[in-house]
Amino acid sequence: ACMFTMMNNARLAVGMQGVAVAETATQKAIAYANERRQGKASAYAGSGMAPIVHHPDVQRNLLTMRALTQIARSISYSCAHALDRARVGEGEAGAKWHDRASLLTPLAKAFSTDVGVEVASLGVQVHGGMGFIEETGAAALYRDARIAPIYEGTNGIQAIDLVSRKLPLGGGEHVHGYISELKTVADAVRTSNIEGFGRTADNLDRALADLDEATRFLQKLLADGKADAAMAGATPYLRLISLAAGGAYLAQGGLADRSRIALCRFFAENLLGETRALKERVIDGAESLVAAGKALISA
Ligand SMILES: Cc1cc2nc3c(=O)[nH]c(=O)nc-3n(C[C@H](O)[C@H](O)[C@H](O)COP(=O)(O)OP(=O)(O)OC[C@H]3O[C@@H](n4cnc5c(N)ncnc54)[C@H](O)[C@@H]3O)c2cc1C
The missing domain is CATH 1.20.140.10 (Butyryl-CoA Dehydrogenase, subunit A, domain 3)
Incomplete structure (x- = not known):
């Protein structure tokens, strides 16, 4: 301990x-x-x-x-x-x-x-x-x-820790509570009527939907005993949850201080879309990774 x-x-x-x-x-x-x-x-x-x-x-x-x-x-x-x-x-x-x-x-x-x-x-x-x-x-x-x-x-081990030990916290519900909290930020941006956020609220909603889908997918793999497939997606998942959470934190900053809105909007409209590709790697990537990985093994 x-x-x-x-x-x-x-x-x-x-x-x-x-x-x-x-x-x-x-x-x-x-x-x-x-x-x-x-x-x-x-x-x-x-x-x-x-x-x-x-x-x-x-x-x-x-x-x-x-x-x-x-x-x-x-x-x-x-x-x-x-x-x-x-x-x-x-x-x-x-x-x-x-x-x-x-x-x-x-x-x-x-x-x-x-x-x-x-x-x-x-x-x-x-x-x-x-x-x-x-x-x-x-x-x-x-x-x-x-x-x-x-x-x-190593960061690979951090990602494995996130997926294997942290996603199951609270019977698998803790992470969904966190995602719900992040969604309230997108709602707050949408209803704030503050100018300058551009497509921040919609793009944040989309990123959080990607996160929700990838999270449920990994939790099901773990529940089905398919740990290897879940571990194959661990590193892209860690970046996915970080970018989605980060988008919400930048938006919170923008809501509190207007001088922060421009950077928040830049992120939401230029970088946050990466969550879509990360979700696809988590959900669709494991099979080809394991198949191609076999060619690397000589020991
Ligand atoms: C400059 C420096 C300072 C350091 N200071 C300290 C210190 O003060 N105290 C201390 O205790 N240690 C210290 N370390 C050691 C450091 O913590 C280890 O280097 C680190 O934990 C990685 O372990 P390793 O080097 O044995 O790599 P390995 O464990 O051999 O990892 C090699 C690669 O394989 C991956 N990998 C390993 N196991 C798995 C697995 N089960 N599943 C998936 N992937 C896996 C890793 O992610 C990594 O990419 C230091 C290292 C450096 C370079």
Whole structure:
């Protein structure tokens, strides 16, 4: 029991390492993109070559970095919040928050550290050739980020933990309670009449429907004793639940603070659609994975 307490704290701390590297890489890339001049940009009113931050493709990279970083941070904070509530809660409420912390711990560790790598890699890209040169620090961040998906339980093991131990919590109902809570955020966006959210509510509904379907599919596989097929979908499932939850957290941010709406909408209309492909990998991918995997085995 003591070992698991230590491990869970360590997982959250390593998740925060992913967030920290991602935040540093994002700040560094935005600063560089405002200095570096290349090409012409119609939106640039100045003379000569435009700072690369004016190019939409560079903006796409920077906004992706910012959105993924904020999502990883919000998932990690939600996990920390649940841990605190579990510590002070009693009875049913305490048990609910304990389950919530258990559900979110593999997300906080694995999604945040994957984001650390993804965002640090985008940071190298924004720096162009300079990203590959040590003096910018962009490559060093990428290298620093790369260890975090490995230690404190590899991210593959976190995904297996999520599917095999966390989806069954509360007789399989805890995760559905969580998904229902996330759905209330989509409803709140729809009824808020606040401008600027674009298609956020509809796209969030769709992502949460993908999550619901994939969750029920995996729970049925586990109930039917088909653990291997469920494990084949564990890693795409972890990213699916993280992106869907992250979309809801960004929307909550937008509801509380209008300066956050533009990023929320960017995420909902540019990145959240990935949940559809992830759901298909979870539901349709296992058979071909196991079939093709046989060719790898020589031991
Ligand atoms: C820089 C550094 C610092 C470290 N610090 C510490 C420390 O302070 N304390 C400590 O205790 N450890 C530490 N470690 C060890 C670290 O926790 C392990 O490297 C990590 O848990 C992975 O174990 P492994 O290296 O044996 O890889 P393996 O377990 O051999 O994993 C190799 C691959 O196989 C996959 N895999 C393994 N088993 C399964 C399975 N059952 N199902 C599906 N996939 C599987 C993994 O996901 C991974 O992709 C550190 C490692 C590094 C690199």
